[in-house]
Amino acid sequence: AQKVTQAQTEISVVEKEDVTLDCVYETRDTTYYLFWYKQPPSGELVFLIRRNSFDEQNEISGRYSWNFQKSTSSFNFTITASQVVDSAVYFCALLNAGGTSYGKLTFGQGTILTVHP
Amino acid sequence: EAGVAQSPRYKIIEKRQSVAFWCNPISGHATLYWYQQILGQGPKLLIQFQNNGVVDDSQLPKDRFSAERLKGVDSTLKIQPAKLEDSAVYLCASSLRLAESYEQYFGPGTRLTVT
Numbered sequence: 001a002q003k004v005t006q007a008q009t010e011i012s013v014v015e016k017e018d019v020t021l022d023c024v025y026e027t028r029d030t031t032y033y034l035f036w037y038k039q040p041p042s043g044e045l046v047f048l049i050r051r052n053s054f055d056e057q058n059e060i061s062g063r064y065s066w067n068f069q070k071s072t073s074s075f076n077f078t079i080t081a082s083q084v085v086d087s088a089v090y091f092c093a094l095l096n097a098g099g100t101s102y103g104k105l106t107f108g109q110g111t112i113l114t115v116h117p
Numbered sequence: 118e119a120g121v122a123q124s125p126r127y128k129i130i131e132k133r134q135s136v137a138f139w140c141n142p143i144s145g146h147a148t149l150y151w152y153q154q155i156l157g158q159g160p161k162l163l164i165q166f167q168n169n170g171v172v173d174d175s176q177l178p179k180d181r182f183s184a185e186r187l188k189g190v191d192s193t194l195k196i197q198p199a200k201l202e203d204s205a206v207y208l209c210a211s212s213l214r215l216a217e218s219y220e221q222y223f224g225p226g227t228r229l230t231v232t
Contacts, residue, residue: 037223042225044224044225044226045208045210045223046223050220091159091160093159103172103173103212105160105162107159107160107161108159110158110159
């Protein structure tokens with residue numbers, strides 16, 4: 001069975017602070033994909049990044065960066081110099097590429113990020 | 118390119134009533150998903166279609182929930198009769214194919230309140 005754990009339920013920061021959202025996953029598959037989604041107050045899930053299990057290179061996109069460590073089954077997300085517009089719920093998700101869960105996204109419970117001006 | 122469309126956006130019903138949600142996926146997307154997102158939780162997959170066939174409905178409460186995807190395009194999700202615990206946002210998503218590398222695109226959701 002697969003599981004995604006986001007230990008931080010809520011994080012509150014002041015604008016321009018850096019913030020890291022933690023994600024730990026469990027899966028028995030060797031081939032899988034990890035995702036981060038953003039859910040603003042409007043409710044729509046916005047895709048941020050996808051990583052496959054064979055690619056452990058860290059990725060940076062503007063103020064966003066992701067650290068994938070297979071050894072600790074973690075896929076953490078850092079926002080540098082946070083802005084008020086970053087306030088949202090962020091979800092980490094796991095998609096298995098085989099077995100009976102093929103193509104199924106398993107989400108963590110989400111982290112509510114509030115960035116204060 | 119138009120995104121995933123859902124309607125209605127909001128629905129309030131009394132328990133034991135029935136309700137239906139509609140989803141129109143992105144044009145050309147073969148795979149369609151319905152998720153249930155209870156307040157404070159991540160989305161949970163209810164049912165997954167590939168064209169008009171069901172791939173996975175293991176988490177669909179089949180005694181009260183049903184879904185169909187006629188002609189492999191639009192889909193409807195129905196609840197009959199509704200219970201209080203069905204209050205949630207129902208998200209529809211679509212992807213190009215049932216392949217792991219294709220990300221899922223989500224619609225805005227339907228917020229259901231059962232009183």
